[in-house]
Amino acid sequence: xxxxxxxxxxxxxxxxxxxxxxxxxxxxxxxxxxxxxxxxxxxxxxxxxxxxxxxxxxxxxxxxxxxxxxxxxxxxxxxxxxxxxxxxxxxxxxxxxxxxxxxxxxxxxxxxxxxxxxxxxxxx
Amino acid sequence: xxxxxxxxxxxxxxxxxxxxxxxxxxxxxxxxxxxxxxxxxxxxxxxxxxxxxxxxxxxxxxxxxxxxxxxxxxxxxxxxxxxxxxxxxxxxxxxxxxxxxxxxxxxxxxxxxxxxxxxxxxxxxxxxxxxxxxxxxxxxxxxxxxxxxxxxxxxxxxxxxxxxxxxxxxxxxxxxxxxxxxxxxxxxxxxxxxxxxxxxxxxxxxxxxxxxxxxxxxxxxxxxxxxxxxxxxxxxxxxxxxxxxxxxxxxxxxxxxxxxxxxxxxxxxxxxxxxxxxxxxxxxxxxxxxxxxxxxxxxxxxxxxxxxxxxxxxxxxxxxxxxxxxxxxxxxxxxxxxxxxxxxxxxxxxxxxxxxxxxxxxxxxxxxxxxxx
Numbered sequence: 001x002x003x004x005x006x007x008x009x010x011x012x013x014x015x016x017x018x019x020x021x022x023x024x025x026x027x028x029x030x031x032x033x034x035x036x037x038x039x040x041x042x043x044x045x046x047x048x049x050x051x052x053x054x055x056x057x058x059x060x061x062x063x064x065x066x067x068x069x070x071x072x073x074x075x076x077x078x079x080x081x082x083x084x085x086x087x088x089x090x091x092x093x094x095x096x097x098x099x100x101x102x103x104x105x106x107x108x109x110x111x112x113x114x115x116x117x118x119x120x121x122x123x124x
Numbered sequence: 125x126x127x128x129x130x131x132x133x134x135x136x137x138x139x140x141x142x143x144x145x146x147x148x149x150x151x152x153x154x155x156x157x158x159x160x161x162x163x164x165x166x167x168x169x170x171x172x173x174x175x176x177x178x179x180x181x182x183x184x185x186x187x188x189x190x191x192x193x194x195x196x197x198x199x200x201x202x203x204x205x206x207x208x209x210x211x212x213x214x215x216x217x218x219x220x221x222x223x224x225x226x227x228x229x230x231x232x233x234x235x236x237x238x239x240x241x242x243x244x245x246x247x248x249x250x251x252x253x254x255x256x257x258x259x260x261x262x263x264x265x266x267x268x269x270x271x272x273x274x275x276x277x278x279x280x281x282x283x284x285x286x287x288x289x290x291x292x293x294x295x296x297x298x299x300x301x302x303x304x305x306x307x308x309x310x311x312x313x314x315x316x317x318x319x320x321x322x323x324x325x326x327x328x329x330x331x332x333x334x335x336x337x338x339x340x341x342x343x344x345x346x347x348x349x350x351x352x353x354x355x356x357x358x359x360x361x362x363x364x365x366x367x368x369x370x371x372x373x374x375x376x377x378x379x380x381x382x383x384x385x386x387x388x389x390x391x392x393x394x395x396x397x398x399x400x401x402x403x404x405x406x407x408x409x410x411x412x413x414x415x416x417x418x419x420x421x422x423x424x425x426x427x428x429x430x431x432x433x434x435x436x437x438x439x440x441x442x443x444x445x446x447x448x449x450x451x452x453x454x455x456x457x458x459x460x461x462x463x464x465x466x467x468x469x470x471x472x473x474x475x476x477x478x479x480x481x482x483x484x485x486x487x488x489x490x491x492x493x494x495x496x497x
Contacts, residue, residue: 032350033165035445036420036452038474054474056422058164058445059350080420 004107005116006067011091012099014107019068022095023055023086026120032057034086039075039097046070046099048106053096055086064096068106074098135181136271136328137335144339144346151349152244154182159348167351168447171317172488175277176347177338180316184247185270185325188238188254190262197231197238200257202374202393204384208233213297213312215382217374218253223395223402224370225377226253228362230314232299239299239310241272241323243364271331276321276355278491279343284311284322286341291322296492305334313493316352318359318486320493357453358446360414360485366425367412367441367455375402376457378412411463414485415440415454415471417478422452423471429458430470430477437462437469446487453487454480 009027086094146157203216227246307330429438443454
């Protein structure tokens with residue numbers, strides 16, 4: 001199992017061809033208090049870079065882009081009642097959805113944990 | 125700081141915002157704190173529970189001096205200014221010849237002049253508009269050397285009274301000139317949160333000292349523009365340029381309460397023909413209303429309002445999440461037929477058609493201070 005990060009601050013944790021997707025600690029901190037997450041529907045297909053979810057803070061709505069192409073196999077239903085999980089546990093209980101990855105070669109365009117750490121250090 | 129911010133103005137409290145960890149963003153030509161480390165939700169709740177301190181120095185403070193300033197102002201606004209008692213404040217708006225709103229503002233009658241506070245984004249055009257119509261015997265003075273802050277919340281009056289005795293006994297919408305930390309301040313019991321509190325005009329060179337003293341009180345936290353917006357939205361208060369504009373009349377904007385009996389009878393303000401016709405016929409094409417989405421998803425500004433048959437019947441002009449209300453809240457315009465509270469409507473939020481209903485405002489109870497009789 002390996003975790004990859006996108007430049008849009010999503011993480012994808014890949015296990016047996018299925019990726020679990022969420023947003024990073026950096027992203028949740030930048031967005032502030034999250035009050036609603038619109039997740040995709042199970043069975044829907046998304047291409048890499050498609051708008052797949054929306055995160056609403058008190059201030060504004062922000063789009064979440066799919067880090068890979070694939071089919072949604074599960075969504076985090078806990079977010080419906082408690083979107084603040086994304087703030088309290090962005091890398092754990094605050095995950096958004098699981099996606100069956102069509103082409104694992106797409107993962108090569110993403111960063112590993114060290115690469116992402118350097119990437120956000122460059123944004124400061 | 126990036127180069128594109130170099131043209132932005134700073135308020136006298138700018139360095140204090142930086143010291144407090146404020147996240148500075150461009151707003152109405154100024155660099156203003158959108159939030160502090162407490163965060164929008166925390167700042168919102170703190171203001172509802174204790175006391176929040178807002179820098180609103182970007183707003184325009186203007187004085188009109190001279191005999192008959194009140195009567196002259198009535199040629200520009202539909203509010204009753206002539207009968208406004210000394211040290212009392214009135215909410216009104218500049219209107220154009222079509223009855224549209226050029227800006228909304230607070231007007232105070234002081235002992236020797238009229239004091240007004242106008243929106244930051246409109247202040248230059250407001251001042252130009254007034255100067256264009258100003259008779260020779262009146263003088264317009266922009267108080268550019270004063271900061272303006274708001275102290276708001278259920279404990280706000282108690283806090284300010286520690287600095288100036290009697291402030292807690294002032295009625296809602298009344299004004300006084302006081303000393304705070306040795307500075308000559310104008311305090312007005314009003315605000316933009318739905319809570320009790322005062323707005324405090326302070327000489328710019330004393331602003332940081334006064335604000336630091338207020339922030340040193342344990343009940344007080346600095347609050348940014350983010351929470352200012354969610355607080356005023358829950359309170360059902362209009363944001364100029366969004367909920368009211370040059371294209372909306374005070375009647376369409378559900379602000380008819382701000383036009384007194386005498387002004388309704390006499391008219392004499394720009395757009396009076398249209399505004400008074402709307403008042404007497406009771407008919408408007410569209411009306412500003414509150415809107416409550418049924419689910420958890422906020423509906424933002426620009427969201428279309430639909431009826432059950434997918435006809436567009438209106439648009440949301442302010443929308444978001446109300447932390448105190450505990451769910452999404454919005455306001456916007458719908459056609460008159462659908463403006464009754466309780467009317468079911470639909471909101472096109474991205475690909476989904478969400479259920480909602482027309483609701484009365486405010487969304488949270490107003491907490492203004494009314495002096496016991």
